Amino acid sequence: MNDYILISTLNDFIFCPYSIYLHNVYMSTDEDLYHAVPQVRGTVAHKATDSKSSSTQKDVILALPVFSERFHLMGKIDVYKRKEKKLVERKYQLKGIFQGQIYQLWAQFFCMREMGYIVESFAFYEISTNRMIPISLPSSEKECQFEKFVSDFLNYDPSSPIKINPNKCSHCIYCNLCDKTDLENVYS
Amino acid sequence: MFTHKDIEYRTIFVINCIQKRHLRLLNGELLLEEEVDDEGRVKTLTKLPFQKIFALFVVGHITITSALIEKCQKYGVALVVMKPNLRPIFFWSNPAEANYLLRQRQHLMAKEDLSIAKIIVNNKIRNQIKSLKNTRKKDDITLSAIEKCISYLPMVNQCINYSELMGIEGIVAKQFFAAFYQMHHWEGRRPRAKCDVINATLDIGYTILFNYIECFLRLFGFDLYVGVYHRLWFKRKSLVCDIMEPFRCVIDKTVRKGLNRNQISEKDFNVRKGEYYLKREKNKEYQQLFYDALIPYKGDVFDYVQSYYRCFMQKKSVSEYPQFLI
Ligand code: SF4
Numbered sequence: 374m375n376d377y378i379l380i381s382t383l384n385d386f387i388f389c390p391y392s393i394y395l396h397n398v399y400m401s402t403d404e405d406l407y408h409a410v411p412q413v414r415g416t417v418a419h420k421a422t423d424s425k426s427s428s429t430q431k432d433v434i435l436a437l438p439v440f441s442e443r444f445h446l447m448g449k450i451d452v453y454k455r456k457e458k459k460l461v462e463r464k465y466q467l468k469g470i471f472q473g474q475i476y477q478l479w480a481q482f483f484c485m486r487e488m489g490y491i492v493e494s495f496a497f498y499e500i501s502t503n504r505m506i507p508i509s510l511p512s513s514e515k516e517c518q519f520e521k522f523v524s525d526f527l528n529y530d531p532s533s534p535i536k537i538n539p540n541k542c543s544h545c546i547y548c549n550l551c552d553k554t555d556l557e558n559v560y561s
Numbered sequence: 562m563f564t565h566k567d568i569e570y571r572t573i574f575v576i577n578c579i580q581k582r583h584l585r586l587l588n589g590e591l592l593l594e595e596e597v598d599d600e601g602r603v604k605t606l607t608k609l610p611f612q613k614i615f616a617l618f619v620v621g622h623i624t625i626t627s628a629l630i631e632k633c634q635k636y637g638v639a640l641v642v643m644k645p646n647l648r649p650i651f652f653w654s655n656p657a658e659a660n661y662l663l664r665q666r667q668h669l670m671a672k673e674d675l676s677i678a679k680i681i682v683n684n685k686i687r688n689q690i691k692s693l694k695n696t697r698k699k700d701d702i703t704l705s706a707i708e709k710c711i712s713y714l715p716m717v718n719q720c721i722n723y724s725e726l727m728g729i730e731g732i733v734a735k736q737f738f739a740a741f742y743q744m745h746h747w748e749g750r751r752p753r754a755k756c757d758v759i760n761a762t763l764d765i766g767y768t769i770l771f772n773y774i775e776c777f778l779r780l781f782g783f784d785l786y787v788g789v790y791h792r793l794w795f796k797r798k799s800l801v802c803d804i805m806e807p808f809r810c811v812i813d814k815t816v817r818k819g820l821n822r823n824q825i826s827e828k829d830f831n832v833r834k835g836e837y838y839l840k841r842e843k844n845k846e847y848q849q850l851f852y853d854a855l856i857p858y859k860g861d862v863f864d865y866v867q868s869y870y871r872c873f874m875q876k877k878s879v880s881e882y883p884q885f886l887i
Contacts, residue, residue: 398659398782532662549564549867550657550781552874560564 378526380439380448380480384473386526388541394531395547432456439484444523450481452498453490460485460495467499467506479511479519563637563780568863571615573773575852577845578621579645582606586628591617611636615859616654616776620848621645639776645844647768652775660782666874667787667800675726677873678790680882681806682730683717686710688810688887689737695887696741696817706740709733723792741813745820755836759816762825762847765839766812767805769851771798774805777866804866807885808858814887815854824850861885 385392432455440447452461462478474497482492497506511519539556542548548558578584581596583603590610594603609617611632616639623642630653633640639654657663690710693703713733720726738750742759755761778785778801788799790806819825824846830837839847868883 394662398657532665552663552871555868555871557565 376527377440377445377447378523380446380477380484383476383480383522383526384471386529387471387473387476389535389538389545390526390529391531391535391551391553392545392547393526393529395551399547399550439481439488441480441484441487443487444480444483444520445527446480446484446523448477448481448484450485453485453492458491458493460492461498461505462495463498463500465499466501467497470497470506470508475508476519476522478508479515482510483516483519563863565860565863568615568860570613572613573616573618573776573852573856573859574609574614575618575620575848577848578619578623579841579844580621582621584619584623584629586626586632589632591629591632611638614638616641616773618643618772618852620647620844625651639779641772641776643772645841646839647765647844647848649768649772652772654776654779656780657782663782663870663874664784664787667784670787670789672792673723674789675720675723676879677882678723678726678803679717679720680879680884681790681803682726683714684807684884684886685730685809686714686717686733688807688885689733689741689813690714691887692810692814693737693740695814698740700743702743703740706736709736726790737813741817742820745817755838758825758827758830758837759820761830761837761839762816762819763812765847766816766851767809769848770805770808770812770855771801773855774808774862774866775801777862778804780863781866781870783870804869807865808862810887811854811858812851815851819850 382393382396385396434453434455435451437450437453438447439450450460451463453459454461460478460481462474462481464474478495478497482495485492492510494510495508497508498504499506535553537553539554542551542554542556543559545551545558546560548554548556576582576584576593583594583596585592585594590608591614592608593606595606596602597604614636617633618641620643625640625642630640632638633653637654637656640651641649641653642651643649690707693707693710696703710733713729716729717726720729734750739747741747745759746757747759748757750763751760752767753764755764775785775798783800785798785800786793786796788803791797791799791802793799816825829840829843829847831840832838862885865883865885871877872882
């Protein structure tokens with residue numbers, strides 16, 4: 374089975390499932406080059422973590438590749454504090470916390486759990502304000518909700534009709550090459 | 562993603578690599594170098610930043626390395642290598658080949674559906690009429706050609722089959738060419754026969770236009786072999802043939818202007834067994850003539866192809882399809 378979902382695309386799937394199709398169509402071209410402003414900022418925020426340079430503490434694991442057989446997920450975690458058994462996702466700025474971002478954190482948590490790590494708490498860390506925002510662990514009910522979401526993602530058929538939200542399209546990096554809209558995005 | 566800004570900012574570079582010239586990658590930049598002596602010493606003619614390139618047309622010889630391909634892929638640059646006679650021998654660009662929904666839609670289009678083909682032919686004829694009017698000639702041949710072309714326009718919509726549509730397009734083209742090139746001993750359009758200077762030059766211009774349009778179609782991931790007007794025909798890229806129809810007038814106009822200004826002339830050709838071949842040393846000038854005419858339209862071509870793609874995917878009504886009006 375090769376149909377693994379990249380954890381980083383969970384948010385995009387909620388934003389617009391069709392954007393996942395377009396992401397796959399165009400992803401051979403360089404990611405940095407085509408990322409619009411908000412995404413670039415996110416990438417920069419992650420740079421220190423990805424290059425494993427933001428901490429020298431022994432108990433901190435950075436940019437660990439994670440994987441879940443059960444949910445067909447793969448990706449990387451941002452920061453895992455071994456002693457505190459805490460998973461942290463760093464963001465440059467958090468205007469609000471979206472469901473997709475929470476799903477990403479849950480996804481990392483499920484992957485780590487399956488890989489044998491113990492995670493007792495997690496949080497977002499806002500770099501611009503140096504703020505830690507704790508997020509509660511998913512209940513078993515939420516876990517079912519997540520499972521259903523992942524299954525919708527795995528079974529997504531890009532030829533099925535979608536409802537267009539012009540506001541989303543105008544903020545979507547795929548807007549110019551998307552056939553579902555005639556809009557221009559705000560980055561054009 | 563490619564945006565309008567991107568298209569505006571990026572350029573199509575045409576590089577002549579015929580005489581002792583090479584392309585080389587150095588520190589992530591593309592250098593065009595020329596040998597200055599027999600000891601292999603070179604001088605850099607120009608540096609091309611990849612971010613500024615939309616497509617790279619190389620005429621002549623080139624060594625393609627994996628590093629070059631990687632760079633082109635990274636920056637979404639189309640790479641086209643042509644022989645000195647402008648025949649493309651290598652075309653590399655696959656930014657959207659995974660767009661299978663688009664291909665599915667192309668393959669599902671009914672063969673007998675002429676609705677989009679009619680829009681394309683209509684657009685082409687309108688541009689032929691406009692081109693004739695723009696000559697400001699008031700002689701009988703021109704006025705009668707304009708009148709006839711106009712009279713055929715409504716018939717395009719009424720066509721019930723493919724051969725009828727092709728017939729109309731052919732008759733109009735005949736009228737158009739006869740009037741448009743009347744000062745230059747026009748005898749008739751004979752594609753690839755190289756029977757005279759105008760035909761040979763039109764072939765060169767249309768070939769350049771063809772490659773140019775192909776770059777834009779590849780951007781969206783079209784199956785180039787499946788057209789809506791031109792039918793499936795062995796190795797023919799029928800969709801490119803279709804989409805270039807409204808833009809042919811740019812080439813027609815450039816040839817006429819070139820003839821009038823003596824930029825195109827019989828002395829630039831060698832004649833072998835009745836066929837006209839452009840002299841090698843004239844290659845560059847002729848290419849420049851056509852690329853200079855086409856490059857200012859890159860935004861229009863992108864808009865046209867983008868809009869065509871969206872109409873096609875959304876099965877929009879024919880009235881919403883784009884028109885390129887000269
Ligand atoms: S442009 Fe709109 S429809 Fe297309 S992928 Fe983006 S959000 Fe979805």
